Amino acid sequence: MRVRSGSRQRPSVGAVVQLACMVMPEGPVEEVVAAAVAAEELGCSRVWIPDEGLAARECWVTLGAVAAVTESVQLGTGITNAYTRHPGMTAAAVATLDEASAGRAALGIGAGGALTLTALAIERRAPIAAMRELVTTSRALWSGQVVDHDGVAGGFRRARLGYGRPDIPIWLAGRGPRVMRLAGELADGFIMSFVHKELIGEHVAAIRSAADEHGRPSPRLCYMTILATTDEARQAARSALTFRLVDSPDHVKDRIGLDPQTEAAIRGGLAGGGPAAAARFVRDEWVDAFVICGSVEECRSELADLVAVHGIDEFQVSVNDLHTAADDLALAAQIAGPTT
Secondary structure: OOOOOOOOOOOOOOOOOEEEEEEOOOOOHHHHHHHHHHHHHOOOOEEEEOOOHHHOOOHHHHHHHHHHHOOOOEEEEOOEOOOOOOHHHHHHHHHHHHHHOOOOEEEEEOOOOHHHHOOOOOOOOOHHHHHHHHHHHHHHHHOOOOEEEOOOOOOEEEEOOOOOOOOOOEEEEOOOHHHHHHHHHHOOEEEEEOOOHHHHHHHHHHHHHHHHHOOOOOOEEEEEEOEEOOHHHHHHHHHHHHHHHHOOOHHHHHHHOOOHHHHHHHHHHHHHHOHHHHHHHOOHHHHHHHOEEOOHHHHHHHHHHHHHHHOOOEEEEEEOOHHHHHHHHHHHHHHHOOOO
16 A cells, blocks of 8 residues: 555646546446546546445445555545444544545535435434534544544444544535535535535525634535536436435425426436436436536636636536546546646
């Protein structure tokens, strides 16, 4: 295993924005690792591996494999939740990853979505409280504190972790107002994942307002979606939107006209055959609302406008097809990277 000091990448002169990526581990670990290596070689600042339960490869094992063959890129769960593992074991996992990667780990947390929790028959109870507890208990354990806590997703009795870096970054992700307030209060960063583009400004304002209220600097802001420059990429976007749409807040569903019948059809498709089977229920106008589409130059212009208007710090491209990962990442670097 190569273990070297981690370093944060900076955007090149003329770049639209700092580039990160999320690699969906829906294939063999060696293919996920190859995509992560390609991301590092292209100058991505972070590689996030989502925790999708039984729908994909196990995230922590995969992240360990990525850590073993990369040198500088930041690594983390993009995202995990407070339910599928005891919060103490999540804290231990990210501290171990941080140790193995020479200080390159981060913890990304969300409320827990249908794709992950439904198949495991896990009820998402009090998600904001569960996220808060995962943040606070993780930081306490990494700081060497003894933790006693009765939690929503798991309790602690005189618990102590004998290792860990106190300042491991914690990122939150979500679409509702309560998670944005929580991010402003506690998080180091916030991932705006597949947010309706007309709502990005409201998200940013809510996060910054909460940070100001608690006397904290604003978390780093990352915007994530697919860059669709081909018909194939638009179809991939339909699949990626399925479970995200049904997990959206009610006001977003109302805004786009996601009626109960269509939502039920999407959920049925997800249960019966996964995102690909549910994709046919995702409308064209929904793709346009949540995804950056068009030619390379049109995508670059739209992304640059979003970054400038909202003060976005990072753009995270969603890599959903491991077979085309290298090409997708190269395209993202062309769109977000420096002009030639």
